[in-house]
Amino acid sequence: xxxxxxxxxxxxxxxxxxxxxxxxxxxxxxxxxxxxxxxxxxxxxxxxxxxxxxxxxxxxxxxxxxxxxxxxxxxxxxxxxxxxxxxxxxxxxxxxxxxxxxxxxxxxxxxxxxxxxxxxxxxxxxxxxxxxxxxxxxxxxxxxxxxxxxxxxxxxxxxxxxxxxxxxxxxxxxxxxx
Numbered sequence: 001x002x003x004x005x006x007x008x009x010x011x012x013x014x015x016x017x018x019x020x021x022x023x024x025x026x027x028x029x030x031x032x033x034x035x036x037x038x039x040x041x042x043x044x045x046x047x048x049x050x051x052x053x054x055x056x057x058x059x060x061x062x063x064x065x066x067x068x069x070x071x072x073x074x075x076x077x078x079x080x081x082x083x084x085x086x087x088x089x090x091x092x093x094x095x096x097x098x099x100x101x102x103x104x105x106x107x108x109x110x111x112x113x114x115x116x117x118x119x120x121x122x123x124x125x126x127x128x129x130x131x132x133x134x135x136x137x138x139x140x141x142x143x144x145x146x147x148x149x150x151x152x153x154x155x156x157x158x159x160x161x162x163x164x165x166x167x168x169x170x171x172x173x174x175x176x177x178x
């Protein structure tokens with residue numbers, strides 16, 4: 001989450017647009033070769049087929065359901081929501097680094113990559129975090145931080161580091177009888 005911005009459930013339309021425009025401006029100045037020259041797309045400007053394709057490929061977050069609507073996270077949908085991806089052509093390329101803007105949190109920064117290079121994934125995420133933090137700082141912004149709790153996020157299970165790591169493992173022999 002960003003410091004100085006209301007939590008996502010209480011944000012106004014103008015707050016979301018401010019975050020969306022801030023992240024757009026920051027990502028234009030990424031310099032690392034695998035992150036620079038990516039694509040920033042507001043969800044509002046996407047055609048329906050592009051939106052559904054990106055959701056199906058796990059590049060974009062889902063459209064709001066009854067839970068996100070009930071919690072006010074889906075208010076003014078899709079206005080103020082966006083995606084940054086480290087590819088130039090979202091139709092024909094699959095990014096491995098993405099920033100989701102104003103979904104459940106102000107920002108969700110992630111790297112999804114097939115294979116076992118966990119260190120490479122972590123390095124990509126940290127590089128992206130540093131690039132974004134550098135650009136936010138230049139503009140007088142930063143990540144929300146509490147000295148006692150650590151970094152803040154809308155999900156209490158992620159408070160502290162605000163990091164969640166998942167590894168998917170294929171167990172091809174699991175159902176096979178000996």
